[in-house]
Amino acid sequence: MAISMLLPRQLGARAPLGAGARGLQTLARAACRSAATAPRPTPCAAALLGRRWASAAAGTAPEAADVERLSRLRNIGISAHIDSGKTTVTERILYYTGRIKEIHEVRGKDNVGATMDWMDLEREKGITIQSAATYAQWNNTNLNIIDTPGHVDFTIEVERALRVLDGAVMVLCSVSGVQSQTITVDRQMRRYNVPRISFINKMDRAGANPARIIDQIRTKLKIPAAALHVPIGAEDAFEGVVDVLANQAVYNRGARGEDVVYEDVPAHLVEKVRAAREELVSVLAEVDDEIGELFIEDTTPTTEQLRAAVRRATIARRFTPVLMGSAIKDKGIQSLLNAVISYLPTPTEVRNTMLDLNNGEAVLDVVPYSNQPFVGLAFKLEEGKYGQLTYIRVYQGSLEKGQFAHHVRSGKKVKISRLVRMHSNSMEDVDSVGAGEICALFGVDCASGDTFTDGRTNCSMSTMFVPEPVISLSLTPKDKNSTNFSKALSRFQREDPTFRVHVDAESKQTIISGMGELHLDIYVERMRREYHVDCVTGKPQVAFRETATSKAAFSYTHKKQSGGAGQFGRVIGYIEPLTAEEMCEQPHEFVNNVVGGTIPTQFIAGCEKGFNDGLHEGFMVGHPVVGVRMVLQDGAAHSVDSSELAFRLATFNAFREAMRASKPRILEPLMTVEVSAPVEFQGNVLSSINKRKGLIIDTVTQEDYCVVVAEVPLNNMFGYSTELRSGTQGKGEFSMEYKRHAPVLPDVQEELIAAHQKKLAEKK
Template identity: 70%
Template sequence: MSFVRNLWGALPQKATSYGATAVKLASAAPKRPLNIFPSVLQQRFQSTYEFDPALTATTGEDANADDVARLRKLRNIGISAHIDSGKTTCTERILYYTGRIKEIHDVRGRDGVGAKMDSMELEREKGITIQSAATFAKWGDYNINIIDTPGHVDFTIEVERALRVLDGAVMILCAVSGVQSQTITVDRQMRRYNVPRISFINKMDRAGANPFRIIDQIRQKLKLSAAALQIPIGSEDQFQGVVDLVKWKAYYNEGERGETLAIKDIPEELLELATEKRHELIEQLANVDDEIADIYLLEEIPTAEQFMTAIRRSTIALKFSPVLMGSAFKNHGVQPLLDAVINYLPDPTEVTNTALDAANEEKPVDLAPFSNHPFVGLAFKLEEGRYGQLTYMRIYQGTLKKGSFVTNIKTGKKIKVPRLVRMHSEEMEDVDELGAGEIGAIFGVDCASGDTFTDGTLKYSMTSMFVPEPVISLSLAPKGKETPNFSKALNRFQKEDPTFRVHVDKESKETIISGMGELHLDIYVERMKREYNVDCVTGKPQVAFRETIQESSKFNYTHKKQSGGAGQFGRVMGFIEPMTAEEEGGKDTEFDNRVVGGNIPTNFIPACEKGFRDALDKGPLIGHPVNGVRMVLEDGAAHSVDSSELAFRIATRAAFNDAFAKARPVILEPVMNVAITAPIEFQGTVIGGLNKRKGTVVDTEIQEDYFNVTADVALNNMFGYSTELRSATQGKGEFSMEYKDHQPVMPYVQEELVTEYKKKQQQGTK
């Protein structure tokens, strides 16, 4: 009752508080519900939208009616989830029911074919998605662009760049495992790019499936307002279909591949549960939507149309996530999911995309998603195709035409578009033009991932995507004689994947590759062998240590060198102090110039900053990069003849190293969030193994015969864990891990690392 009182008390203030955004959403809401059709062959949709002349008030005065109608029937969605939740299987069923493919194949390629979206041979062998794959399909009158993303955290950049360009997403959860570690990561990525999502609880046919427990996890672990739009008919191996709480009908998939959707009355035995869950849906919506709150206070039941418009409004406003359920592998519940994508996820006109205007001090500008505006597009993914570089592009406004000229804002180069295609996994369909809101690909355009293209009349640049820092490194050398293919492969992989880095160690002269995990690097080593015929030998994995300080320290350093003729002189004074990372951008190092009175001439200040940056690249303790330090330059001295940029650069670097040693320096190591699932009888052994690796158990959860444990463990202690877990659980345990943060190493470990580094340096000087 307290909820009702609070809501009633708030009603006078919020009765007219929809605001411009809500009016826009309301104008975009479906005017009548869609029908659900009994067969894939009978997809005759009523139009969800009708073009309203008043719409130009919210979408731009020069909006073309045909263009708005096209955009209203377009959805750009991604399918994301934890490893092995059924993303690719679900996409395979979507493609089958929409008529894009004629046969269904298994993900692991047991029939020798493999899923359509896993086009890479390695993906079919390992049964995982490595690269995100794009396709498009037609559901009734609606066009849907779909990107199937990897679940493994090592390929998180693929999810990152897909969500950067999409308007909506389907978050898939396993009906048994529920919210897992990578689900939390995917949720964080969706929030980062403000992507509305539908939650789909998959694998309802599995033993132990409990969708309502998963919905509680979505609310508690992801802090999302969510409610079921469906309840299951039967459970586990008796799962037959779903009851739609919005339309108040039961849906059964019939036919060999579930291609016929039979609509029947709700079974008697499920009426009580359906009524209870519909009431729960109304309560959850009343918390986030004014219209449903009013209906709830009057103790009425919303109509199907009121339900749908409210769910759509709340989902697009990022206040609510509708939850559907089914079993993609057993062909249940996929057609209602497609209808939900149409009904509840936004079209390109309902999403605000912002660019930075380089011609106007990078002032933010909202883009208008219409084809008659100047062209703006973002290259979000690169691939080496059979015919040269394939560049995936999202068109934000304007039209991209074959043979037209576009300008790369970063380089200023004007480029002709030789070939324009729509992707269907590895297959292509040539097109003459792509309109605003579309996702396609172009051939023969040299650019980097994240470059913005325009028609040359605008200097707009899209905001960049988040790129996580690598956490693990390997030394890499070709077997036998080095060939040009070795460097060619490494250059291509770096261009395709911003989380894959390559550098040559100055001391050992070894080629070092860095990435997001062991699997990430293993895949690239395997691809070098298969795609470039370069067999490689890898060294022992090295973790990405960092160095930092725990307290501030002053410096007063003079660099003096005299050897006949002009000498070198530079004096710097100030202090260094710990610095926490900024919330926006994550910057955690800074050079602050506070010199007054010209004691250090202004033309030498940039040289001082370069000296500081040099010191950050290679820390004094073990030669790893330095994080979390601010250097404040307060004073100094210069000589009229002997001072130079080089002198001040050397002086600043030496001053930093001296102050660093006095500021309680510490080595940081990457700590991983490890999630393990195993049968309950092995719980003691698994937790004992984590303790042996000095892990900190964060959470444990028991689900019937299985238990889940989440722990924080240093990456340096995780090597070889997969073999240990398999042997400890008779092959039944599985784990995933993702980078959490860098934390100080134990004091004895720091001593060992410093001693080892000094020994290497002494050997190098001999």
């Protein structure tokens, strides 16, 4: 037995952590029996195992009923590139699990719309804007499901959903395959260590090619993958799938595919199914020790051994099983549900950690049982008709109606007056929820990412990653006296961490910033509909940045004498650009190399504040400065006139002077743009990208469609959707995702500086 099989997240699948004292003894005996054949655990692995044992056995062994409940619980998300069919898949899941009585489509003709797209804007535009939570039951297993948006502008919704989920279903189109947002979702899943099942949807589409999609998962996403299904037919002849492990054909009969029929494998697919099983064994042998040993011994693994290996490798995130179907044609969804239960982890099989605030933020393991002290994370806020609705994942302990919770960030106690489970925008009141559950509550003032406890522990869960906005708009209400304007902006900021608002110090305009044009357009439209505030928007502004490109020294003395105590501070040092690797860690850095007390210690903080002041606004176009390290080497102080303010002003002016001498450059957001259009319009697509100074990265032709991937400056992408539609007769579509900031061309830099100087002159 390999060390990896002794780790707690794998052991949870075999019952040890949740079986009380007897389970712990069984686990210890099993570990002893394996000692002769397994390598000795590393100190880290042994310490981790010991901590989990100690936590589970410290006088609070989990109750048998709680262990049973957790074994029948899955927290999953449905994620994918836009228009891959996530919401359609979720709608079928709700129908087959009995949560809804009728199926409605995303762009249905009945004007009802999909259950999870409950906002009017979502139903009008045919896209998911906000992640929506629901719960269902399948084969005696409870499912908490979050349907997430696919558009990159709403990526924070995917981010916070994956932060609190134990597993995910990654939906891929059978024709388009791995697209730009698929890669983003994959990166988010890796960031939060989320195992995934891959579901190739739209098998009824012309050009469906599942083999190519599996190859893309392996090459583009860099994760081993193998099919558990072989399709029976394809495109308009798609009838069902063959379960490779069960060696049975699976068909969906009935008006809406509710009747699942199992039959023998069609004769013409027998050889193909055998080859698919061999490929599955071959891939699993590379990622699972047990199958690897059987493969080396030339022993054919049994079906149960393969199922167990798929589960182990999936939970360990070393493998993704691939299933197939067509949600719109009601095929393959029941098999997907069975795979979710069989291969995705329970809350006890996922390692979550928290920080002990009483012990220098030492990392502690969460013990996911209801009889432990309560720890929960607020991951999403929503303004409802009864007030702020706060979505919470209960990681440890339980939450009951009427109890008091401790808000870790503010230190305040809050009473849980109402506790609900969410089903899209409807809710069901409950009295309590246990560990591993997702619920919502009212009347709690908090921010997204805040931790709640019962007061017995002073711990905090780690927060989620929040990307920086890349585009801004000026916003002016038509009715200047409306109080709803500020209310709406305040609410949207609380709900969405990527939506930022500030007032420009010079123009006094309200500036909103977000992840893209659609992101900001949606909030402007919501302001009009929900708060009855009509607004006028200004020209979109790109989030430019300024940076240094060479080392520059500074020696600056700040002196001011106007009667009484004066100001004196001298700073000496240099600035230099950070490398790309260093910028990944931090956008800027202040280094204090002063020795001998030439600058008294109490004034160093003022120097750092002066450096930070200089970063806020560059001198070329007035945008923030990034990628710079300031090294303070020497200076001078006056016994009477020196102060923290004097050194703050000295450092600020020294930084500005050094920036001017460092050959500064303006950086602009560079976007990865993926355009899909019929082959006959490929020339139009390429020319339109070249006209916008884009760099073509890849061009792929798929049947009668072409996909062009390019890197284009965001400043050149405004109005592209209209140009693409007119150049492809309305058949082209594109997605855009922020990649990095890159230097602008010299002529563009001169134009930007001239425009900024003109703007400053007009204000004088």
